[in-house]
Amino acid sequence: MVNSVTNLGRSGVYDWMVQRVSAYVLALYTLFLLGFMLTTDVNYESWSALFGQTWFRIFSLMTLISLGAHAWVGLWTVTTDYIKATALRFLVQAACGAVMFVYVVWGIKILWGL
Amino acid sequence: MNKQRPVNLDLSKFHFPLPAITSILHRISGIIIFVGVAFLLCGLDMSLSGEEGFNQVSELLDGFLAKLIIWGILSALLYHLVAGIKHLIMDMGIGETLPGGRLAAKITLVVSIVLIVLAGVWIW
Numbered sequence: 001m002v003n004s005v006t007n008l009g010r011s012g013v014y015d016w017m018v019q020r021v022s023a024y025v026l027a028l029y030t031l032f033l034l035g036f037m038l039t040t041d042v043n044y045e046s047w048s049a050l051f052g053q054t055w056f057r058i059f060s061l062m063t064l065i066s067l068g069a070h071a072w073v074g075l076w077t078v079t080t081d082y083i084k085a086t087a088l089r090f091l092v093q094a095a096c097g098a099v100m101f102v103y104v105v106w107g108i109k110i111l112w113g114l
Numbered sequence: 115m116n117k118q119r120p121v122n123l124d125l126s127k128f129h130f131p132l133p134a135i136t137s138i139l140h141r142i143s144g145i146i147i148f149v150g151v152a153f154l155l156c157g158l159d160m161s162l163s164g165e166e167g168f169n170q171v172s173e174l175l176d177g178f179l180a181k182l183i184i185w186g187i188l189s190a191l192l193y194h195l196v197a198g199i200k201h202l203i204m205d206m207g208i209g210e211t212l213p214g215g216r217l218a219a220k221i222t223l224v225v226s227i228v229l230i231v232l233a234g235v236w237i238w
Contacts, residue, residue, distance in 0.1 A: 020205065023198050030195055038236075044161075044168040051162055067151065074144050096148075103151055110159045 004080070006093055008072050019073045022066035029063040057111045064107040068100040133219040140197040143190035150187035185237050189230045196226040 009015045075096045083089040160167040209218045
């Protein structure tokens, strides 16, 4: 078995699991939000009321963390496939990781208005 | 090494099978979404900052360029979603054969093209 220090779960099977579990969360959130936009008259009241609900803030944060994990596994796969130079690949992966971290923290700030 | 083996390095003669095209599109759409999330979070931040911010986003989304960007992100998202659901179905052991994979690739493309066109109609 080949292990890589830069993949999320140290093993392909674990990464596969992370990818699937996060995929279900992301798909449910996407379908829910699209459904909301299609069935509700979206204005400031309905929009802020939705994001004011605690359960929806938790759902949104869960989605954002899933996005981070999902994107890490996906971008790790893509970068290891196409960027053969180790230093450059590491830099690109580090940049992707930094962006994901910013997304999660920014998302917490938006959702909970810290 | 066998010197008689056939060599064909004429790249114009190679062509990707449909499942390979859907796979590479899945990767490209994933990268587009990853970049697009920055725009979406920016819009979410503005829209939840107050009624004024919400109206600003609303006005912004009336512009042609903004509509085009949103349609692009939504297209990538819809394609990635459809191709992802195909993967989840295949995980259950459905369509794992070569003809099954080819059919699934066709279905993925057709369904996502229909959804992308509908999304375009919805936005404009």
